[in-house]
Amino acid sequence: MTIILAVASVDTAWLPPAERFDFWQDLVARESAAARISSAHADDFTASARAVDLGVVRLGTWRYPSLELARTPRMIRSSDPELYQLALPLSGHGVVYQQRRSGPLDPSGFTLVDTVRPHGSRHSPRPATAAPLETLTVLLPHQALPLPARRVEALLADVIPADRGMGGLLADFLRRIVTHPEQYATDDAPQLGRIALDLISGTLARRLDVERELPAEVQDAGLRARVEAFVRRHLADPDLTPATVAAAHHMSLRSLHRLFAGTGTGITVTAMIRTERLAGCFRDLIDPRRRHQAIHQVAARWGFRDRAHFSRAFRSAYGLSPREHRERGRRG
Known part of the structure; x- marks a missing residue:
């Protein structure tokens, strides 16, 4: 019997309104890293989250009202999971800042932050409505990424295109998993995690123009992803061989x-x-x-x-x- 890929889900609607905002702050701390969150909707914070554990990486989708988030030096000194977080807004807009840099939060691009350094973000719906925002996130340990930290630092709070090139391949892959987890079995999780990590590594390396510094197997994985995407785009061509x-x-x-x-x-x-x-x-x-x-x-x-x-x-x-x-x- 095949067991489909497990998805953990939470929804603040399950709680009394007065408990929802504190619950959400605790959830963010458990799932990624502690942060100070403020919102005009704190009195009745309606939000939900879904998480898919792929071993080396963890995917999440978050739906929430407008808010501001800050991870402070004090929080980092207290506890740091040493993670990179790659985020792709699916709706809404905002700004993220780290290392004296800032970048827009927009569905056309990924942004990267490092939990070991102070950072913050501001999230708002677009257009200005009461509709919730939605963001897809990927968490991966520092040591899992086959790129030196000094290289990755240049990408913090930068915008990495998610609508073309390697970033587009990565975005399509991640969206397919979180949108249709039922298409995958639990046993697929480790392989999906490795593919995600290879695509993330290739995307960041391409952005830094250091692809040749990646291990050969990671370079091959990126090339395979490009080939597979080409095949899917041309399936209607009977001469595809x-x-x-x-x-x-x-x-x-x-x-x-x-x-x-x-x-x-x-x-x-x-x-x-x-x-x-x-x-x-x-x-x-x-x-x-x-x-x-x-x-x-x-x-x-x-x-x-x-x-x-x-x-x-x-x-x-x-x-x-x-x-x-x-x-x-x-x-x-």
């Missing part, structure tokens, strides 16, 4: 196969293309918005030219024909 993927990344076919062999999963480029295409067909065949499309049209949309080949591949993967799958979806 390992050869075209290799050419697009200026590498030999042998190097591409070696790159995927290095994962130890046994998944080849060809297998990834086939699996992703079939998964797209699986979803679309039971999507009410695509009921008007014939099965062969759905298959063609995902790069399958040959109807018979598609039917055989689908049955082999899912144990039933595309038509049977669609009928089951219609019956609910």
